[in-house]
Structures are given as C-alpha cells and as structure tokens.
Amino acid sequence: MATHTSASRTAPASRRASPPTPQRGRPKSPYPHWFYLPAAVLYSVLFLIPTFASFYFSLTRWTLFETEFIGLDNFVTFFQQPQLVTGLTNTMVYAFVTSGVKVVLGLLLAVFLTSQIIARDWLRSVIFFPVLVSTIGVGITFQVLMDPQDGLINDSLALLGIDGPGWLTDPDLALLSIAAVDIWKGVGLATVIFIAGLAAIPGEYYEAARVDGASSFNTFWHIMLPLSRPATATVIILSLIGGLRSFELIWAMTRGGPGFSSDVIASVIYKQYQAGFYGISTAGNVVLFVVVTAIILPLSMALNRREVDA
C-alpha cells in the first residue's frame, strides 16, 4: 500500500502548501494541482474558448468556415431591427417579472409552509414537483390549457361568465402568459430555498418576539424578513440569471410569436442561428453576456454586502 514512501515521510511535516525549498525534490503535496487538469481542459475548450471567441466572431459575417470582419455592423443591425430590439426589452421584462414574483411568492409560501398547518410535507412536495418536470412538457401542456377556444383555462372562466383572452395569441399578453407558466414551474425552488433559510433562524428570536407580544406581522417583518436575507439574495440572483437566459419555455409555447412579440435574446440567438446568420447570432450571445454580467455582478456584490448575521 505504501508506494510513495519518501513523499509520505516528508508529507506530514509539510502538508500545507510548502514553501519553495532551494534543493531539488520539493515534497509533494497530497493535494496536487494536476487534479484540476481534466476538468480544466474540458471547461476551457468547451466553455472558456467559445466565450472568448464569441467576442471576435460577433464582429464578423460568419459561415463557420470563413469570416469577414465587419466591425460593429452586427450590433448596429441588432439594435436597429425591431424584432431584435424587442428581444432585448422582452428579456428584461421577463427576467424581472418572473424573478420578482418568485421572490415574493416564494417567501410567502415558505412562511405558510413552515407554520403549523396540516399536510405541510405534502404541500411542499406538490409545489416543488414542477421544478423537476420537463420544460417542454410543461410548455406544451400549458399551451393547450391556454388555447383560446378549447383550453381549460378559458373554459373555466366561461363558467364564471368571463370571456377569456387569447393568452398566447394576443401579442400584448403572450410574454406575460409564458412568464406566469415560468413562475408556476419555478416558484417551488424559490420556496424550498426560503424554507431552508427560515429554518436557519434560531428559535430564540421567535421566543423573544412572543414574550414581547409581537404580532404575526411584526414577527414576519422584523425577524423573518431580515434574517432570511442570504436566501433572498440567492433566490433573486438564481431566478434573474435563469430568467435572462430563458429559452425552452418560450420556444415550446410560442416560438417567440405571435410575430416576434414574445422573443427574448435566447430565442433571437436561435432564430439567427437557424437562418444561418452566425455573426448576428453570436452578437446576440455577446449582448446576452453583457446584459447578464452587468446586472448580476453589481447586484450580487450589493446583496452580499448587506447580509445580516443570525
């Protein structure tokens, strides 16, 4: 079993990162850096290199085999053509709406699901399960449920005498309808993260509040809300990243339509790719990269600075 005896005899004496010794044969660390290598190779080749390359290729007219440098033309096109600009604004709307609702609803549901109610575990499971289901499946199902004539939603509204709108066929509604489905599918994850955050609050705070005669609302506002800030930060960041990059649900439900009223940057990237405009498609990726980084980095720094220690 002892194969590296010389290394192991010196290892206990210098197992933390050893200072460089003048003689040859620096004692080997049991935590060799080459453990990084396989992952690093894969990650660099299939993620880092394409990311860097995208900045170059977004400045070209590209057919995958030949490139023609055209400077910022792709970006000019991107911001001039209405269908492409709509993608940008829709992405922001979609991301902030879904994120905002998931945060608020998730926290409320978490508070509800950590209180003393019956069937609590079952409720948590039911709310969380959609997170695990195929996005395409969810998209198709709700597309059918939202059918203006035969869909279950409008049929149910008709029973109440309400004329249901064309959820996915009305250009003004399509994006928000998809956002609603996104929230349906994703709020369970937010709720579960909040439940974990709430569980980390020591019971003494609640005891003290009860002794002081605090109302439920005060307990919520002054104890639960501030002390679940790490969870809140996490939910905000995760749901924003997901919302900004969202593609599958929108594609499954409307393909960006009607027209391009529910296009987002990710679907624009795909459409341009399908049409063979690889340069513009990559420019779209660069735009998405800039948008996500510009929003998430400052947000993440701001949120992490304001953590309250329990």
Added chain:
Amino acid sequence: MTRGGYRYWAGTLGIVATAVVFIVPFAFIVLTSLKNRPEANLLEFSWPSEIALVANFMEVIETRDYMLVIAFINSAVLTVASVAIIVVLASMVAFILQRRKSRWTPFVNFLVLSGLIIPPAVVPTIWVLEGIRMFDTMIGLILIEVAFGLSFSILLFRAFISTIPREIDEAAIIDGAGPMQLFFRVVLPLLKPVVVTVVIVQAVQIFNDFVNPLYFLPSAPTAQLTLYNFQSQFSSSYNLLFMDILLITIPPLIVFIFFNRQIVAGMTSGAVKG
C-alpha cells in the same frame, strides 16, 4: 381563533389551492393521455369514456420506427455518462479547491462562479466542436453537458468537503497514501451523501435538457427533442402527445418519490450559505 383551528382551515385552504393550481395540469396530462383520439382533441378536463392506455402507449412507442425508445435510450446514455464524469471531475476540483489554498484558488473560484452566470456562446461552441470533429456526436454532447454542469457540482462538493476533518487526510497520508489513493480510497467514499445529491440533481437536469441536444446533437433523437418534434407530428392527436409527455415525466417522478430529500437538500445547500 385557536391555534388548532388555524392548522386545519389554513391547511385545507392550502390543499385546495395547490390542487387547483398545481395538480390540475398534471391531472389533465394523465386524463388526456388515456383518451382515444377524437375525445382527446376536445381538450376537455373530463374522464375518458374508454381507457385507451395500452393502445396510446403502443402507438406512441411505435411512431417513426420506435423513435421514442431510441430517444429514451440516447437520453439514458447521455445522462449516465455525463453524470459519472461530472462526479469524478467536479469532486477532484472541489477537493483541491477546499484543501489547498494557493494563489490559484481565487482564480479557480472566479472561473467556477462565472460558469454559473455566463451564458454559453452557442455558435462558437459549435465551431470548437467542429474543429475537434465532435459536433453532432453523442460524445461531444456528453462533454458539453459535463463542461456546463461542472460549476454547480463543484460548489456542492466543496461545501461538503469542508465538513470532512483534515485529520482523516492526515491519517491516510501518514499511512503512506499518495494523492490518488487519498482521494479515491479515503475521501470519495466519505462524500457519498453529496455524490448522491449531485447525481440526482444533474441527472434530472440533463435528462430534461432540451437546448443542448437541440444545438449540439440535432440529428439524434433524445427524449426532450422527440417530444418537441412530436408536437407537430401529433398536432391532431393530443392523446398521443400527452402520452409522450406522461412518459417523459415518469423518470423525474420516480426520482422525486425516492430521493425528494436529497434533491431539496442539494438545491438548497448550494444556494444558502451557512
């Protein structure tokens, strides 16, 4: 109002509300998948007059020369291979990251976090894959899923490794273990709980992945891609379409029934610090 009273009426309200919002859609999937074609196309939320479970099942499976079977097999291969590689690679990285603080550490941390935020650049990735002749191949897609799944898995592993006392490492080293033995024989077995979590979370995510097979393995059927293609194929056979949705929902459902706790623990531990 008594505490006991609140328990019951709030709970009941919750059950009713979640039933309407969260269960009805799934019930609709099941009901429609059991109907025969004309009834299914009415898109009603009603009990089927005759249960065509087996007939629909057979018809969906046989469509396009058993494409669905091939798709499930491909998805299974993709999922198993990707998850296995992710577990090994991510744990190795997390191990060094957590145990050895060097000047590389902040850099690696930065790279890991950027993997969570930065959206992959699609066409340049295809360009790279073309360059190494792996575009539109299963192995190319597997490597892609690994590359994209590393960040989250590394975070999960690192958090867990920090709970393993260094004394265990030291004991093994004194016994003469080299790095490979230390990691694979001593540490990795201790990581079993988080390995289970990573496996489950990544498996569900990769099985449900639609975008990456769409871009990087367009010519081969995988489960999600097939469902997407059947949307037009079955546009007038909703019973078959929903049978497909039902079949695709079954693997995550099984995982959920058995491993709910690990999934929730995994998704929250990586998320909530402390």
